Amino acid sequence: xxxxxxxxxxxxxxxxxxxxxxxxxxxxxxxxxxxxxxxxxxxxxxxxxxxxxxxxxxxxxxxxxxxxxxxxxxxxxxxxxxxxxxxxxxxxxxxxxxxxxxxxxxxxxxxxxxxxxxxxxxxxxxxxxxxxxxxxxxxxxxxxxxxxxxxxxxxxxxxxxxxxxxxxxxxxxxxxxxxxxxxxxxxxxxxxxxxxxxxxxxxxxxxxxxxxxxxxxxxxxxxxxxxxxxxxxxxxxxxxxxxxxxxxxxxxxxxxxxxxxxxxxxxxxxxxxxxxxxxxxxxxxxxxxxxxxxxxxxxxxxxxxxxxxxxxxxxxxxxxxxxxxxxxxxxxxxxxxxxxxxxxxxxxx
Numbered sequence: 001x002x003x004x005x006x007x008x009x010x011x012x013x014x015x016x017x018x019x020x021x022x023x024x025x026x027x028x029x030x031x032x033x034x035x036x037x038x039x040x041x042x043x044x045x046x047x048x049x050x051x052x053x054x055x056x057x058x059x060x061x062x063x064x065x066x067x068x069x070x071x072x073x074x075x076x077x078x079x080x081x082x083x084x085x086x087x088x089x090x091x092x093x094x095x096x097x098x099x100x101x102x103x104x105x106x107x108x109x110x111x112x113x114x115x116x117x118x119x120x121x122x123x124x125x126x127x128x129x130x131x132x133x134x135x136x137x138x139x140x141x142x143x144x145x146x147x148x149x150x151x152x153x154x155x156x157x158x159x160x161x162x163x164x165x166x167x168x169x170x171x172x173x174x175x176x177x178x179x180x181x182x183x184x185x186x187x188x189x190x191x192x193x194x195x196x197x198x199x200x201x202x203x204x205x206x207x208x209x210x211x212x213x214x215x216x217x218x219x220x221x222x223x224x225x226x227x228x229x230x231x232x233x234x235x236x237x238x239x240x241x242x243x244x245x246x247x248x249x250x251x252x253x254x255x256x257x258x259x260x261x262x263x264x265x266x267x268x269x270x271x272x273x274x275x276x277x278x279x280x281x282x283x284x285x286x287x288x289x290x291x292x293x294x295x296x297x298x299x300x301x302x303x304x305x306x307x308x309x310x311x312x313x314x315x316x317x318x319x320x321x322x323x324x325x326x327x328x329x330x331x332x333x334x335x336x337x338x339x340x341x342x343x344x345x346x347x348x349x
Contacts, residue, residue, distance in 0.1 A: 063087060063130065063131050063142065064133075065133050065135060065140060067087055067088050067089060068085040068086070068087060068088070068094070068096060068142075069085060069086045069087075069088055070083050070084075070085050070096075071083070071084040071085060071086055071093075072084050074095065075095075080097055080098050080099035080100065081097075081098045082095055082096065082097050082098070083095070083096045083098060084096075084145065085142075093145045093147075094130065094142050094143060094144070094145050095142075095143040095144065095145045095146070096140055096141070096142055096143070097140065097141040097143060098138055098139075098140050099138065099139045099140075099141070100137065100138055123176065123179045123183075124175075124203075124205075125172050125173070125175045125176030125179065125203075125204070125205050125206060126176050126179060126180065126205055126206050126207075127143055127144050127146060127197055127205045127206065127207040128143065128144040129141060129142070129143055129144075130142045130143065130144070143207070144205075145199075146197035146198060146199045146205060146207070147199055147200050148197070148198035148199050148200055148202075148338070148342050149197070149198060150193060150194045150195070150196060150197050150198070151169070151193040151194070151196040151198070151204075151254070151258055152192075152193035152194040154198065154258075154341070155193060155257070155258060155261065158341070159261040160258070160259060160260065160261040161258040161259065161341075162336075163259060163297055163298060163301050163331075164330075164331040164335070164336040165336050165338060165341055166255055166258055166259055166301070167301075167327055167328055167330060167331040167336065168202075168204075168331065168333050168336050168337060168338065169196070169204050169255070169258070169338065170251075170255060170304070170322070170327070170328060171323070171328050171333065172203065172204035172205070173196060173204055173206060173251065174251075174319045174322050174323050174328075175319075175323065176205060176206040177191075177206065177247055177248075177251065177319040178318075178319035178320050178323065180206070180247075181244040181247070181318070181319055182319075182320065187242070187243065187244055187246065187247060188206065188247045188250075189246070189247070190208055190231075190250075191206075191231060191247050191250035191251050191254060192231045192250065192254055193254050193257060193258065195207050195208045196254070198338055198342070200339065200342060201339055202337040202338035202339030202340070202341075202342065203338075204338065229277075229281060230263065230265075230280060230281070230284075231250040231253050231254065232246070232249075232250065232281075232284075233245070233246040233249035233250065233313065234249075234284055234285045234311055235313055237281050237284060237285050238285055242313070243313065244318065244319070245313035245314070245316045245318075246313070247319075248308050248316045248317065248318070248319065248322070249308060249309060249310075249313075249316060251308055252305050252307075252308025252309035252316075253290075253308075253309060255304075255305065255308070256290060256292055256305050256309070259292065259297065259301070264290035264309075265280060265283055265284060265290060288311075289309040289310065289311055290309065291305065291306060291309075292305040292306075298327075298330065300325075300326045300327040300330050301327050303325070303326070303327065304322070304325050304326075304327035304328075307321075307322060307325065308322070
């Protein structure tokens, strides 16, 4: 195991890119500019040689940062702070993700690319990004407000999410992943319970495809690695090439955690813990994958999890294939919509 730990540490070693000054990307007007992206407190523009396209919110209303009133902080993470905000004139509620801009070149280029992807991705099972702003070294991303919290929040309160509800969750999430993979050609890279958000209608949507992952991976603190790396596929942890299949592995771990009420990889003894973060990652790479206990779950669910959590990427089913899995046909979405589960939960603070 020690050799495995050293190998994992080698693969996770972070190379800090050459740091550039913020003034390299600021115009005299205070606009952040990188290639064809212009971002300031009025919003995001994508500029080409022939046209200037101002990306507006999906809603009809025009929104600026000055129009938004902060209600409370509803989330904190390595990627920044998420605030609940209200549009002063329409009273519509949004989530505003506030990111202190990282100006390392590789990170900066990834962020601006993902901002363009966010703005152009409109799909029922992906959290809507309405607008982006830049002001005083901070990027603010205006998002659809999902008032039911995340699957991580739900797990904390109900401990285990019943299998029938997991079938409905899986159907929503797989439709979102299939859209990201096949239409947008995006690997999410950060699939985990906290990135599946729920609203009061019981809809489940994917959030944070790209921006949070690259921010977390650029940080120097080990704590920022833990949430992202523990859901990574073995090929990613090992530093090998990866594709859409890596998201499927992470989805399988996430759903199994929701079913068990705990992270699927557990230390050997009841009172023992993994000796280190790297020991856990070495276990993911070197040991057989976890399975859903056959005495606790249906054969359909066990088969579904197995189709996701395969060590060999090519043996995992795609999102489109999983949408046809018998597990998703076993339970009625009308009967087991998450809307029935949410009233039992304590409202978000």
